[in-house]
Amino acid sequence: MKKKILITSFDLAIGGVERSLIGLLNQIDYAKYDVDLLLFKHEGEFLSNIPDGPNLLPEEPSYTTFRKSIQQIVKEGFYPIAISRVIAKYSGVLHGKVKKVEEPGYLSIQYGWELTTRHLPKLNKEYDVAIGFLWPHHFIGEKVKAKKKIGWIHTDYSNIYVNKKIEKKMWRKIDDIVVVSEECSQTFLDVFPDFKEKTTVIENILSPDFVREQAKADIPKEISNLPGKTILVTVGRLTHAKGLDEAIRACKKLIDEGFDIQWYVVGYGPLENELRNLIMKLGIEKQFILLGKKINPYPYIAACDIYVQPSRYEGKAVTIREAQVLGKPVVITNFPTAKSQAENGFDALITECGQNGIARGIAKMIVDDEFRGQIVSNVLTKDYGNENEINKIYGLINN
Structure with a gap:
């Protein structure tokens, strides 16, 4: 029997992470794995590059809110998400100012997911493995039922500032952490040494x-x-x-x-x-x-x-x-x-x-x-x- 795999990401707009996801989707053996692809938004220039193998799940309106303005979210009637986003925005800004963070964007994203995930519906289907390809991984951690959960890291933790408490809480719900290089792995483990045993280096797949x-x-x-x-x-x-x-x-x-x-x-x-x-x-x-x-x-x-x-x-x-x-x-x-x-x-x-x-x-x-x-x-x-x-x-x- 084929294993049921879920792969999630935000969209397929032009970017290195998105190209890497297309590279992964092109390499999977679909004779052995039954793959659902969940994109929070069905948009992006790389949508046409999705191969025939994965099943693209229908778009869920509440999942699309994360890169929309608060005004747009209110207009669409997602009031609890809009209120949470307002709180998250000011929490991230305040935290960034107190710590004098040069680039507080990661804090805003963290607070956004931490406060709004509770208002998102869960997926009904159960999977053998759920893969979150784009950080953060609150969604697969809290809204997906799977025997194993895998979260990808594509960035260098020595150059970003995150709320460690929120980050630890998120990673504890993930079974395996995949990092795209040895150096990225080291910078992540310098910040979160407790997760060494479940961290693996897997490079972005590239076909010359x-x-x-x-x-x-x-x-x-x-x-x-x-x-x-x-x-x-x-x-x-x-x-x-x-x-x-x-x-x-x-x-x-x-x-x-x-x-x-x-x-x-x-x-x-x-x-x-x-x-x-x-x-x-x-x-x-x-x-x-x-x-x-x-x-x-x-x-x-x-x-x-x-x-x-x-x-x-x-x-x-x-x-x-x-x-x-x-x-x-x-x-x-x-x-x-x-x-x-x-x-x-x-x-x-x-x-x-x-x-x-x-x-x-x-x-x-x-x-x-x-x-x-x-x-x-x-x-x-x-x-x-x-x-x-x-x-x-x-x-x-x-x-």
Whole structure:
């Protein structure tokens, strides 16, 4: 008899976690497992990439409220959820101010789920295994009946601030914790050492054949590769974590030093206006270009001379591996988990965080032809495929 599996996430908007989920769904053996996919919202550019195997469950209106405004929630008649969201919002803001937290967004999300989960309906169906693919995991912990519950971590706990009491309470209801890299595992266990025995590292599943196929699917018309000009590309959400403000300043620094560069950013997010204002302030509108959402980012990566990841922190940046699969020289900042992404001097250049480090790293990659050529040679000969990671997931499911 097939095991009944539930996989939950929020939606399939463009993002690294969502691409990783599609990678997982494409690797599951549906002859052996009966999989229900629960998306809180049936939206996102990757919806059409769901393979034939999983059964997409109908959308439940109350589950869709988490990324809606409080005003919209009231309009739709979910009054207890709206009241809880108001309390959660001010609780998160107050906690963040008291602790002087630089990025209080994780606190707001925590309080939101902690206070509103009680108002959500439970799923009627019972499962052998429930997998929460996107943090936090209050939903599978409290609203799903399953013999085993597995929660994924995609971020670096050394760079986020969470309410430890709420977090511990949530993780105690999860049987297995999956972390996407050794470094992410260590930063999580530094904060919550009690959960060591149930923590496992399973990398995001990446198919090199899929990446290469998608890279040939389109030609990015926005990018004109003129002689002598160096094309830089970054893919990521426009958030504090991705360090794009530092990238903009690094771009200005390189231009002032005489480098002929054009830097394209594929992605969207809450800091778009702030970043556009900084680009205008520095007068580099023609050199630093925000392209917005792209369903398929791979042709843009394929079109670049150098791929740059200027992040302040990452869990496991799928885009770095994708750029390497496409044979690109990669410059990444030395965020805490960087060494899980690449080997400095072999298949990437790991440079200091901040505008000066980013600028120096890019400059070296541009001017040192021999170094850049060796990086490209190395990434072209290395096998970045890790489809066998699915066997670790099967191990957790069947144990």
